[in-house]
Amino acid sequence: MALAAVIVLTAYAALGGDGDEVQSPAKGGASPSVSGSASPEATYAPPQDWTEPERWTALPRGQRADERGSQVGFPHTAEGAAAMAAAANATRIEGEQSSVDEQLRIYRSYVGKGDQSPENAKKIEAAAKQTDATLSQEMGVSAGQPLPSGAYVRGHVVGYKVIKKAPDEVSVWLLGLVVQKNGETKTEESSYTRTLLGVQWQDGDWKLTAEATRQAQQDIAGQPQPPMVAPGDEEFNTGGWTAIREAS
Template identity: 50%
Template sequence: MSTCASTTPYNSYIAPEDRSDSNAERIELGAQRTDKNLHRRMGVKPGGPLPDGAYLRTTVVGFKVVKSSPDGVSTWLLSRVAQKAGEIEKEEISYTGTLVASRWEAGDWKLSTKSVLAARQVPEGQRAPKGGDKAFNAAGWAAIRQAS
């Protein structure tokens, strides 16, 4: 491993066995692809400025603990994604689920690929149910409400 990967802020969140130049590069390339796709969806050239009034906002609106122990936790996060391609464009809303897993290591929580893979073995709860708060709560999900 080069000193570049070991000194990046990204690595302060990652379990030691997941730290490598190739993983850091994969994350960086993925972020660049996401940025290019966002620009294309908004009708502008990648790398250029977004249209006036354009935005993409992701807000975690709920979670479900898959598994927890004193040294690890895995959780599904449900996020609301609001996207608008410009001032006069209509806002589009979608939802996405993300599995996050971390473990307690050397006095701090670290994201871990091994923990995510283990959490994926738990089949139930991988999608938030539709049908409002009653179904959401009955399925073990907890809503995160914004303060009014």
């Protein structure tokens, strides 16, 4: 499955970040599903042993959309930084919208100017093309063709944990959910991801940077990583995650 590659590509190919993924359906046996809205949110079947998340927040939205349709203009706060990081890890691939389209959009909208270069753009595009090739093979279409009707890969962030915050630099763990369906009659499959990111305040907005991400790696050295579990799992709380509500 290409699930995790879709959501983590930009952070690692461009910035040398750190992250991983694991197949982890929602506790209680029901896999999470994602709505068809433009800003998908998870819909869980609460497990019998549901444990209410101790920390909830509705992260702020960006003030506007840029020319690529990405939300930008986040508040100069730690929650604004987490909101930008979450936006940079939200992906939607279906129909003619490819991984190349999504990853280059994310790269150009959210990566700091100092980390953008022709070489990095080529790395992003090459890795995304490999993801598209894998998806095409899994979904039974020729490379370069639109995905089958009803097929999609969607990723979004369901929780976050601040590692360190300063006025102009914030590092966070992101807990992501990626879902993939290979066609109208296929079963949706899901995977949780854990992503480490550092962001800096640049030119009036938060941006992903290699410098901040390397600092985040140093800050967590020797520390246990938070578990990749769904909101509602007891370990979600013990791991220090904050659950994300959709902003109004």
